[in-house]
Amino acid sequence: MKTLNHINEERLFRNLSKSSEIGAIPGKGLRRLALSDEDKEMRDIFKAWCEKAGLTVRVDDFGNMYGRREGKKALPPVVLGSHLDTQPAGGRFDGVLGVLLALEVISTLNDHNIETDRPVEIVNFTNEEGARFEPPMLGSGGIAGVFDQEYVYSRKDRDGHSFQEELQRIGYKGEKENRLGDFHSYVELHIEQGPVLEDENKQIGIVEGIQGISWLEVTVTGEADHAGPTPMHLRKDALMAAAEIMHNLEKKIANTEVTVTVGKISASPDTVNCVPGEVYFTVDIRSTDDSLREEAVEEARTLIREVCQERQVDVETTALWNTEKIDFDKGIIDAIEESVEDSGYSSRKIVSGAGHDAKYMNNIGPTAMIFLPSVNGKSHVPSELTLDEDIISGANVLYQTTVALAEE
Numbered sequence: 001m002k003t004l005n006h007i008n009e010e011r012l013f014r015n016l017s018k019s020s021e022i023g024a025i026p027g028k029g030l031r032r033l034a035l036s037d038e039d040k041e042m043r044d045i046f047k048a049w050c051e052k053a054g055l056t057v058r059v060d061d062f063g064n065m066y067g068r069r070e071g072k073k074a075l076p077p078v079v080l081g082s083h084l085d086t087q088p089a090g091g092r093f094d095g096v097l098g099v100l101l102a103l104e105v106i107s108t109l110n111d112h113n114i115e116t117d118r119p120v121e122i123v124n125f126t127n128e129e130g131a132r133f134e135p136p137m138l139g140s141g142g143i144a145g146v147f148d149q150e151y152v153y154s155r156k157d158r159d160g161h162s163f164q165e166e167l168q169r170i171g172y173k174g175e176k177e178n179r180l181g182d183f184h185s186y187v188e189l190h191i192e193q194g195p196v197l198e199d200e201n202k203q204i205g206i207v208e209g210i211q212g213i214s215w216l217e218v219t220v221t222g223e224a225d226h227a228g229p230t231p232m233h234l235r236k237d238a239l240m241a242a243a244e245i246m247h248n249l250e251k252k253i254a255n256t257e258v259t260v261t262v263g264k265i266s267a268s269p270d271t272v273n274c275v276p277g278e279v280y281f282t283v284d285i286r287s288t289d290d291s292l293r294e295e296a297v298e299e300a301r302t303l304i305r306e307v308c309q310e311r312q313v314d315v316e317t318t319a320l321w322n323t324e325k326i327d328f329d330k331g332i333i334d335a336i337e338e339s340v341e342d343s344g345y346s347s348r349k350i351v352s353g354a355g356h357d358a359k360y361m362n363n364i365g366p367t368a369m370i371f372l373p374s375v376n377g378k379s380h381v382p383s384e385l386t387l388d389e390d391i392i393s394g395a396n397v398l399y400q401t402t403v404a405l406a407e408e
């Protein structure tokens with residue numbers, strides 16, 4: 001079904017550049033951590049934009065923000081959205097495009113007085129990144145029943161502030177009854193965050209699923225010592241043990257099917273002339289094949305244990321987050337594909353290497369995603385970039401898909 005697409009590019013890019021100012025860091029990046037002052041500032045602006053577009057705004061007990069546009073019929077809504085929080089030194093497109101292009105779809109429907117059969121809701125999910133409060137997607141995972149409210153509220157940042165107190169502090173602790181109810185479909189537009197679309201010169205990625213992700217946290221405890229008088233053979237150096245573990249995680253476990261990423265590293269004491277007695281780090285293991293991922297997690301645990309035994313240091317390895325590979329809804333994928341074909345854009349099917357709120361939305365309703373190319377495949381860095389013409393194509397596809405899905 002051909003629909004005229006008249007997104008308002010000036011409005012869209014004005015909103016995007018405003019978002020790019022809130023939490024701006026050098027290199028055109030963003031630091032807008034979940035439930036931070038910057039997140040509050042952006043939420044307030046987004047709320048005002050939603051109200052200006054005639055949406056009814058509500059906030060649930062996880063701080064998820066919903067803007068609702070009524071339809072002709074009291075049917076379950078078509079839902080569009082993503083997240084406005086970013087990595088500590090992230091980009092200005094990750095998550096943001098999904099929320100702002102959803103708003104642009106609403107504004108375009110308004111511009112042309114289009115009344116859809118189904119209501120349309122747009123959503124900003126809390127803490128998708130999991131950079132401040134682990135694990136990721138606490139907002140979408142909360143409404144999908146993956147995490148209960150008590151668990152989410154108890155999560156603490158590195159300074160010991162809890163999710164609950166920060167949600168309260170910024171004034172976005174809403175009501176449980178405001179959570180998203182039954183919905184017809186969820187479509188999340190997002191940047192690819194990898195090199196495939198650019199490499200194959202494709203304008204749109206039609207996302208069929210998301211790979212599985214496992215997070216481990218590891219604490220190695222040896223003995224702190226003076227760096228000078230302590231002979232090497234008498235040391236229990238926690239950092240050297242961790243270094244050997246990290247080297248072997250890459251050499252023995254990572255491969256073309258399984259990615260392994262070590263991060264969030266801290267050592268104490270952390271000075272030039274002390275042997276570190278305690279080291280903390282995380283391990284992120286991903287694969288599109290769940291059995292390979294689970295095998296890799298077990299091999300990592302064994303490797304960590306064996307290195308520490310040999311070095312006579314203690315170690316505690318705990319599972320922080322586990323998600324299986326998911327496949328999106330065929331009907332929604334087809335609706336996206338039809339919109340892409342109608343618009344004449346080049347596209348390819350793709351499985352997401354990154355996690356998204358759509359992962360959990362897929363647990364509770366028909367879901368799929370639209371990807372836009374990332375320049376040089378870069379993301380989670382200030383230099384993250386998606387070109388204007390690709391943003392416009394994405395807005396057109398999201399608009400067309402929404403109009404199609406919102407028709408009974």
Ligand code: HGY
Pocket residue numbers: 128129130136353354355356
């Ligand atoms: O970890 C992820 O893949 C997502 O960006 N939070």
Ligand code: MN
Pocket residue numbers: 083094095128190355356
């Ligand atoms: Mn994201």
Ligand code: MN
Pocket residue numbers: 087094129380
């Ligand atoms: Mn991200």
Ligand code: MN
Pocket residue numbers: 157158159160161
């Ligand atoms: Mn804090």
